[in-house]
């Protein structure tokens with residue numbers, strides 16, 4: 001296996017955010033002698049109530065643009081901030097809202113990486129004559145000899161970042177061979193600590209803006225209030241049912257609940273149960289929220305749709321591997337069986353409590369990302 | 380750590396701004412240091428500044444065929460356009476003379492946005508005339524649009540995006556006969572064309588110093604004697620009560636010197652630039668497939684070449700050229716990720732798959748044949764590269 005290192009002088013666009021990781025990525029590329037161009041995308045954010053305020057998507061708030069520009073200047077590279085609001089809205093935010101309408105809990109980062117970073121931005125990078133697009137992600141790419149009779153002489157592998165705590169390969173599983181052939185992740189070879197040291201050595205700011213679990217395009221409140229404002233008709237109140245099908249309360253709209261949730265369930269006192277109840281499922285056909293006991297929660301077997309395999313080819317037989325059902329979930333052993341129509345069945349050795357329709361399942365062979373898809377059904 | 384390779388840089392965006400001429404810098408210098416007085420002050424410091432300001436009015440007036448008292452220094456070209464349009468409109472309102480204004484969709488935003496505000500907030504009615512495929516307003520259309528309640532016509536002398544010259548004298552003559560105030564935005568012109576307010580028959584005219592080798596942040600508004608005018612920058616009695624605010628004396632001095640400088644340079648520069656421009660246009664059309672000139676083929680600013688390239692997003696092309704060290708500009712705005720065609724090109728009837736790819740290459744006094752050699756080497760490759768990337772998935 002070979003680590004992917006293009007020759008000095010190669011033109012590389014680096015996606016800059018003003019943060020430590022992408023700044024260090026840019027500095028490393030400059031140090032290695034590449035012809036580096038920094039680009040920051042302006043992404044859509046919910047318009048704020050006050051007039052005249054600039055876009056404040058967290059990825060590209062005005063301060064972040066100023067930081068990225070200053071860093072580009074320090075590194076002596078050209079820098080552009082490019083408007084991508086409408087493509088981001090169209091490919092990331094709107095499908096995310098639609099998925100909520102279908103009682104799923106979607107992860108918008110997949111579409112962002114696929115359509116915005118490695119679609120829109122990659123295209124801009126190529127238009128500027130760049131051979132590669134680099135980002136500050138914690139992941140790695142290497143090559144192994146391709147199987148006989150393949151189109152390309154090598155196969156690109158997407159690997160976890162060296163720093164297990166920071167690994168971001170989960171959100172990059174949407175990439176394919178052509179994307180990886182044109183991608184560089186300079187930070188993936190290092191731990192976060194080391195990246196911070198590098199930032200100090202390069203004289204780059206190391207202070208990080210507060211990390212937030214919220215989605216980058218939310219500007220006020222949480223995703224629930226966002227949905228109420230932006231898509232009021234996706235949330236329709238309906239019944240809360242127990243596993244026997246009895247109505248035991250009312251929910252305010254399925255998008256406001258997620259599998260495994262316990263708090264905030266409006267359940268009639270008379271049906272007060274001895275044991276706490278958890279959300280087991282969101283039944284969009286009946287607009288019902290199904291709740292049950294902790295021991296009813298979780299599943300071993302999932303159906304996954306829209307499977308994407310990094311190699312470009314689905315395995316021909318069931319594979320024993322590990323998989324994550326959420327970004328922050330623990331990897332667990334399973335058997336993945338490719339099905340027709342881009343689906344797959346995944347059978348875990350142990351019950352997975354957090355598996356939620358709409359979230360991504362990503363499968364690994366050791367450090368290598370096999371691929372992933374969207375959880376369609378849990379049983 | 381910093382990249383230091385001496386990259387070739389070619390500036391071909393003189394329509395956006397120009398470097399300040401050394402004699403202009405020199406003339407301004409004392410008024411930034413020793414002679415710092417406020418021209419409105421009574422004392423000697425003030426008198427020194429006032430004398431310089433008087434002189435700047437005289438020189439500027441002379442350069443434009445106007446009287447010193449008809450010249451108002453402003454904070455920029457945009458401000459001059461704003462003051463002209465509001466000043467004339469509000470004066471007409473004050474005297475109940477009508478509320479109809481005629482202009483064109485190809486005007487600079489300094490004009491169109493101001494007119495839209497007069498329309499939306501102040502109840503004026505604005506007719507935006509059609510333009511032909513070269514961006515030209517037909518004087519007959521102006522004539523037909525004139526009504527009894529028309530108070531103001533605003534048509535630019537030369538278009539910043541496509542370089543086309545408008546038939547100003549003809550429109551001016553017609554307006555004067557009808558007693559309608561005529562404003563022209565001549566911001567793009569002084570460095571390359573002679574300007575005489577009498578020949579042009581204008582009542583109001585906006586200029587901007589940084590477009591003719593003067594400093595940024597200084598504009599000129601010409602107000603013909605007797606033109607009804609209500610000041611919209613109100614305060615003290617500066618500039619004869621037409622534009623309140625302590626005058627930028629150094630800027631006014633620099634502007635006057637810059638006007639003298641360009642008047643002297645123009646005669647040799649204009650034909651030289653025209654030759655370079657024509658060479659550039661021929662070279663680009665020969666080397667780039669699916670390319671056209673936008674604007675008038677020859678009735679245009681001598682330093683100004685503008686093109687449209689089918690299927691190319693102008694902003695991306697601009698970046699690709701910048702990466703090669705070539706500084707130019709586009710008229711198409713990309714404000715949201717889906718490139719929007721330029722309103723000027725659309726008004727000219729250019730189809731939108733061409734109107735995204737507007738490119739303006741504006742030459743200046745320092746442009747050389749070698750600069751154009753470099754552009755003619757790089758531009759065809761950049762266009763091809765952008766087209767290739769855009770057609771990939």
Ligand SMILES: Cc1ncc(COP(=O)(O)O)c(C=O)c1O
Nearest residue numbers: 455456457487489539564566587
């Ligand atoms: C035709 C025209 N009008 C007005 C302006 C505005 O001038 P200023 O930059 O001085 O505000 C410009 C400058 O871009 C221009 O080209």
